[in-house]
């Protein structure tokens with residue numbers, strides 16, 4: 001018996017590049033998430049976070065490695081039958097940085113949720129409950145994505161993902177495009193949803209402040225590899241890897257920030 005809900009084992013992905021070259025975006029990435037747990041995946045732009053997130057949901061096919069949900073291996077490709085596809089969708093749902101990617105521009109918020117609910121055989125009357133759950137009111141219920149603010153659109157994208165009643169939500173830079181005050185509201189919302197529904201979160205972000213608030217464990221990636229992992233509070237307060245220390249030093253704090261220092265530290269790490 002396994003106590004893990006999600007298990008990623010040795011995920012690797014190399015992209016072909018023009019001219020016969022290639023780029024290894026993820027190398028031997030392994031981690032586990034317990035039921036209802038929250039894992040952060042952090043690293044700078046290009047470290048491979050999005051590639052890992054996309055492998056989890058099946059948008060990128062790993063070259064090697066396996067993904068297991070509740071003890072069942074996930075096939076790299078979506079299965080053929082509708083029933084099996086829907087069951088797979090209920091394992092993992094993804095929320096993207098730009099909700100325009102996942103929201104149908106023609107549907108109002110209510111129509112969008114009803115469509116997802118019906119597809120998964122759930123009563124479409126749950127749409128109102130879901131809108132309420134993510135803090136959207138009657139005005140937003142009848143609005144289309146273009147008529148919503150960025151924060152409201154992200155709330156709708158979260159409700160759309162929850163309509164499927166997934167075991168795991170993968171959020172890829174889901175608050176990166178939002179103002180800081182709106183970010184805080186969405187992070188609070190996600191913490192509440194996790195506590196209420198027991199959905200597990202995989203939170204991909206370049207922003208250490210963001211993962212500090214919503215995750216229990218964190219994984220630090222650099223150039224496709226995991227360089228550090230552990231409880232979020234420990235990793236952020238006493239980082240062991242020089243790269244994690246650099247990431248933390250690069251974040252402006254209340255005490256101030258010296259860009260020259262941060263740039264120097266980065267240069268010395270890159271040449272190490």
Ligand SMILES: Nc1ncnc2c1ncn2[C@@H]1O[C@H](COP(=O)(O)OP(=O)(O)OP(=O)(O)O)[C@@H](O)[C@H]1O
Pocket residue numbers: 015016017023024025043044045046047048049050051052206
């Ligand atoms: N389809 C692709 N073809 C070729 N190279 C790719 C492809 N997708 C990503 N890469 C490269 O793989 C590396 C990792 O990209 P990835 O998007 O996973 O990183 P990331 O940490 O999520 O960065 P960002 O936050 O900028 O998206 C980068 O160097 C990127 O240029």
